Amino acid sequence: MKKxxxxxxxYMGLIFFxxxxxxxxxxxxxxxxxxxxxxxxxxxLKWYQELIHDRAMLEALVNSLILGVxxxxxxxxxxxxxxxxxxxxHWKSKGALEYISILPxxxxxxxxxxxxxxFFYMLNLPFGMLTLLIxxxxxxxxxxxxxxxxxxxxxxxxxxxxxxxxxxxxxxxFWDITLPLIMPAVISGSLLxxxxxxxxxxxxxxxxxxxLSTLPIKVYTQLKTGVTPEINALCTILLxxxxxxxxxxxxxxxxxx
Amino acid sequence: xxxRRNRSDSSAWMTLPLYIFTIVFVVCPLIYMVALSFATPSxxxxxxxxFTLDNYRNILEPVYLNTFAESLKLAFTSxxxxxxxxxxxxxxxxxxxxxxxxxxxxxxxxxxxxNSLIRLYGWIIILQKKGLLxxxxxxxxxxxxxxxxxxxxxxxVIGMIYxxxxxxxxxxxxxxxxxxxxxxxxxxxxxxxxxxxFxxITLKLTLPGLLSGVILTFVPSMGLFFIADIxxxxxxxxxxxxxxxxxTRGSNWPFAAALAVVMMVLTTILIMIYRKVTNARELEGIx
Numbered sequence: 001m002k003k004x005x006x007x008x009x010x011y012m013g014l015i016f017f018x019x020x021x022x023x024x025x026x027x028x029x030x031x032x033x034x035x036x037x038x039x040x041x042x043x044x045l046k047w048y049q050e051l052i053h054d055r056a057m058l059e060a061l062v063n064s065l066i067l068g069v070x071x072x073x074x075x076x077x078x079x080x081x082x083x084x085x086x087x088x089x090h091w092k093s094k095g096a097l098e099y100i101s102i103l104p105x106x107x108x109x110x111x112x113x114x115x116x117x118x119f120f121y122m123l124n125l126p127f128g129m130l131t132l133l134i135x136x137x138x139x140x141x142x143x144x145x146x147x148x149x150x151x152x153x154x155x156x157x158x159x160x161x162x163x164x165x166x167x168x169x170x171x172x173x174f175w176d177i178t179l180p181l182i183m184p185a186v187i188s189g190s191l192l193x194x195x196x197x198x199x200x201x202x203x204x205x206x207x208x209x210x211x212l213s214t215l216p217i218k219v220y221t222q223l224k225t226g227v228t229p230e231i232n233a234l235c236t237i238l239l240x241x242x243x244x245x246x247x248x249x250x251x252x253x254x255x256x257x
Numbered sequence: 258x259x260x261r262r263n264r265s266d267s268s269a270w271m272t273l274p275l276y277i278f279t280i281v282f283v284v285c286p287l288i289y290m291v292a293l294s295f296a297t298p299s300x301x302x303x304x305x306x307x308f309t310l311d312n313y314r315n316i317l318e319p320v321y322l323n324t325f326a327e328s329l330k331l332a333f334t335s336x337x338x339x340x341x342x343x344x345x346x347x348x349x350x351x352x353x354x355x356x357x358x359x360x361x362x363x364x365x366x367x368x369x370x371x372n373s374l375i376r377l378y379g380w381i382i383i384l385q386k387k388g389l390l391x392x393x394x395x396x397x398x399x400x401x402x403x404x405x406x407x408x409x410x411x412x413x414v415i416g417m418i419y420x421x422x423x424x425x426x427x428x429x430x431x432x433x434x435x436x437x438x439x440x441x442x443x444x445x446x447x448x449x450x451x452x453x454x455f456x457x458i459t460l461k462l463t464l465p466g467l468l469s470g471v472i473l474t475f476v477p478s479m480g481l482f483f484i485a486d487i488x489x490x491x492x493x494x495x496x497x498x499x500x501x502x503x504x505t506r507g508s509n510w511p512f513a514a515a516l517a518v519v520m521m522v523l524t525t526i527l528i529m530i531y532r533k534v535t536n537a538r539e540l541e542g543i544x
Contacts, residue, residue: 004349015346016364021379021383022379023379025383026375026382029382037382081271082271088268100276103284107524109480114290115517116282137278138283202480219378223378238372242372
């Protein structure tokens with residue numbers, strides 16, 4: 001294997017720097033005293049204090065968390081069962097089924113969002129948590145499905161067969177043997193899905209209710225109308241939270257290897 | 258053999274939730290969208306189910322054709338710049354020693370976990386008139402007056418690059434990683450210059466990665482309306498913004514559906530070309 005030149009190192013360093021620069025800027029200005037994110041006038045925690053008293057913002061945060069957890073749970077069940085089932089059936093139509101199940105990743109988000117909005121309207125579903133939950137589950141399922149599928153591919157089917165031969169029922173064999181073995185993939189896929197749900201703007205904008213707002217939507221409207229450093233403070237907190245999730249995630253995937 | 262068959266059939270129920278869910282909430286809505294695109298719009302959010310091609314005819318109006326052209330132009334510009342920046346990066350990354358590869362991958366995927374709006378907001382702070390970039394450029398004496406990059410076309414391109422670059426890097430990396438460097442060495446031993454070896458061997462063998470990166474950036478860049486919204490200050494109207502507008506304010510759903518169908522067709526054609534060219538079944542670098 002050939003070694004990279006010095007230029008390569010410099011180039012990669014520069015790109016990484018540019019990738020992290022905006023994140024660093026947001027964090028730094030969350031501790032700024034002045035309202036305008038132009039000059040750093042002094043260290044202050046006042047934006048964090050204001051954030052704590054901002055009812056609407058906290059409500060949006062709670063909505064997002066509920067939505068993230070729910071869509072992650074629902075899609076974990078659907079995705080895991082689907083992946084296990086898919087690995088066992090040998091029908092001719094299997095390929096098509098598999099393709100359809102990851103379709104949401106191939107369609108531009110905006111189309112998925114508008115299509116769901118029109119469809120929910122036709123079904124007369126009330127726009128709100130339920131429509132958000134369905135919308136988020138649609139794009140969360142493929143992530144979990146793909147993670148679990150990859151894990152199953154590396155698993156020995158003889159393990160479950162042995163359990164079956166020893167007299168365990170199909171449910172028991174799944175619960176006691178297969179599920180524990182694929183659990184790391186289920187968890188890491190769910191975390192990824194949770195992060196995606198917490199990040200989604202496009203689909204949420206189409207399917208959210210008139211009175212219900214998620215955090216990304218709140219941030220989006222603020223960015224369009226006018227920003228206070230409260231946003232920076234919130235971003236920093238979210239960043240800390242995602243960092244924790246991320247550390248958990250990498251610990252789990254490390255164990256998997 | 259017979260036993261296995263029985264078992265697989267008894268496990269088939271497990272895929273049921275997946276297929277009920279996907280068919281009801283992905284396939285049906287898509288079919289509904291196609292039907293909607295041939296319906297007649299009526300006042301409010303209503304739709305009259307009378308077959309018409311007017312929605313598609315509407316797209317041919319200069320204003321909307323212009324929007325499509327503008328979106329395609331932006332998508333092409335962003336994709337080319339992203340390929341130019343991302344290809345060398347993925348290539349260099351594949352040549353890193355093993356332990357550093359892991360680190361680079363980690364560094365690359367971490368920003369994904371930060372809300373993309375938050376990251377874009379960081380760019381607003383940097384690009385604004387009294388922002389970091391102008392400050393630095395003026396301090397260095399490169400410019401005298403602050404540049405107004407924010408709320409302009411370049412700002413949108415910067416946002417696109419920023420959000421989509423990692424996809425390009427990951428796909429180039431995953432195909433460059435599999436590259437057998439001995440081919441390159443052989444070419445060099447046989448007297449090819451560095452550039453010759455690169456263009457005849459390396460580029461050719463990493464082409465699937467590059468192409469899948471192109472699709473993974475081109476497809477979303479047509480729809481990422483919020484980037485144009487936030488960084489472009491609504492100056493550039495893209496197909497994505499138009500669809501959103503027609504769905505919410507304009508309330509002409511059949512027209513929005515027709516726009517979406519055209520966009521879907523464009524996307525599908527691209528993916529099909531990719532499959533033809535590379536013979537690949539799945540895109541490289543995702544999953």
